[in-house]
Amino acid sequence: MFSYVIKRLLGLIPTLLLVAVLVFLFVHLLPGDPARLAAGPEADEKTVALVRADLGLDKPLPEQFVNFFINAAHGDFGRSIRSKRPVSEEIAARFWPTLCLTIVAMIWAVLFGLIIGISSAVWRNKWPDRLGMTLAVSGISFPAFSLGILLMQVFSVELGWLPTVGDETWRHYILPSLTLGAAVAAVMARFTRSSFIEILQEDFVRTARAKGLTETVVVIKHCLRNALIPVVTMMGLQFGFLLGGSILVEVVFNWPGMGRLLVDAVEMRDYPIIQAEILLFSLEFIFINLVVDVLYAVINPSIRFK
Incomplete structure (x- = not known):
């Protein structure tokens, strides 16, 4: 297991390198001039040229990528064009609210998804299933x-039970997390129903029932x-x-x-923020897949990685 985890971690390097190349090319080939946006609509060409040099956009594209990759390897993604703050600080300030919202939404999704899926499988083709x-x-x-606009209209505007926007209290998490987790729960x-129906037809299930065990x-x-x-x-993927x-929620x-x-x-066109966020999302997906593979052995000890 340990060697498998090490191999997967080493496999992150070429994957992240490929993602970094694609993201860099995609962002820099978009129409528009970030230097013009950073300098302001009324800035003259000399000011725009100075801003472009300050951002390093006056250098050849390969040189820009090499500098970006070297700095990213050291955890330096540059400064935001909009706020002038380090990108790492911008993302750190926004990461925790997104993570908390995602965890709460996932709890809702797992709770409702498993209950509905298991009930539908056990009472297949009956009213709970339908x-x-x-x-x-x-x-x-x-x-x-x-769904978010509908929930907001009903529970915030019409009934006044829940707050509309913000993240100050636990009540602010209810509507966004339900909105975000609804599709995942579905x-x-x-998926749970399909998996359970297949398992319920296995021989060991019939044997357990023949022994007189309760359905629960x-x-x-x-x-x-x-x-x-x-x-x-x-x-894990969800x-x-x-x-x-x-994003929409x-x-x-x-x-x-x-x-x-x-x-x-x-x-x-704040490309340092865009590049850093997409790289972070890619790393999250790869790490989650690794965690899922490791959980296989915990759930089913018969699975072994060689």
Whole structure:
């Protein structure tokens, strides 16, 4: 197991290098002049040239990439064009709100997804299954930004039960986390149902029932661990999507997270922020996949990495 983890960690290097090249080229080939945006709309050409030199944009593209990669290897992603603050400080200030929102949304998604999926599998083709799958299809079909606006209109504007925007108290997390986790809960419910239906048809389940065990014991003790193996894979990937895909939800609820920071950076062509955030999202996905692979052996001891 230890050697497998080391190999996966070493495999991060070429993957991140490839991502860095693609992100750098994509950002620098976008139309527009970051130096012009940083200097202001009324700046003359001399001022724009000075700003361009200060940002290092006057150098050849290969030299810019080499400098970017060397600095990134030391944790230095430069300074934000918009705020003039170090990029690492900008991201650090926004990372915690996004991480907290993602964790809360994932808790909602796992809770509702597993309950609906297991119930639908146990009572297959009965009313719990039909109700659960109807909710799952609705959750997948309904866009996140529309759901967020609907929840905000009902629970904040009409009823006044919950705050609209911000992240000051735990009550601010309810609507954004439900909005963010709805689609994940729907996908998890359908995935869990499919996995459980397959496990319920195995011989060891029939043997457990023949021994006189209750259905609750059969489902929890014998089915759950085996059915969770593919579900854990999906959970890990969905957590990565939540962490990197909360942009629309953060915009709707004015959440001070990384998604909102990325939107502002794209509007201002703040390429140091854009590059750093996309690299961070890529690293998160790779790390989450590694954690999921390691969890396989914890859930099912029969799995061994050689």
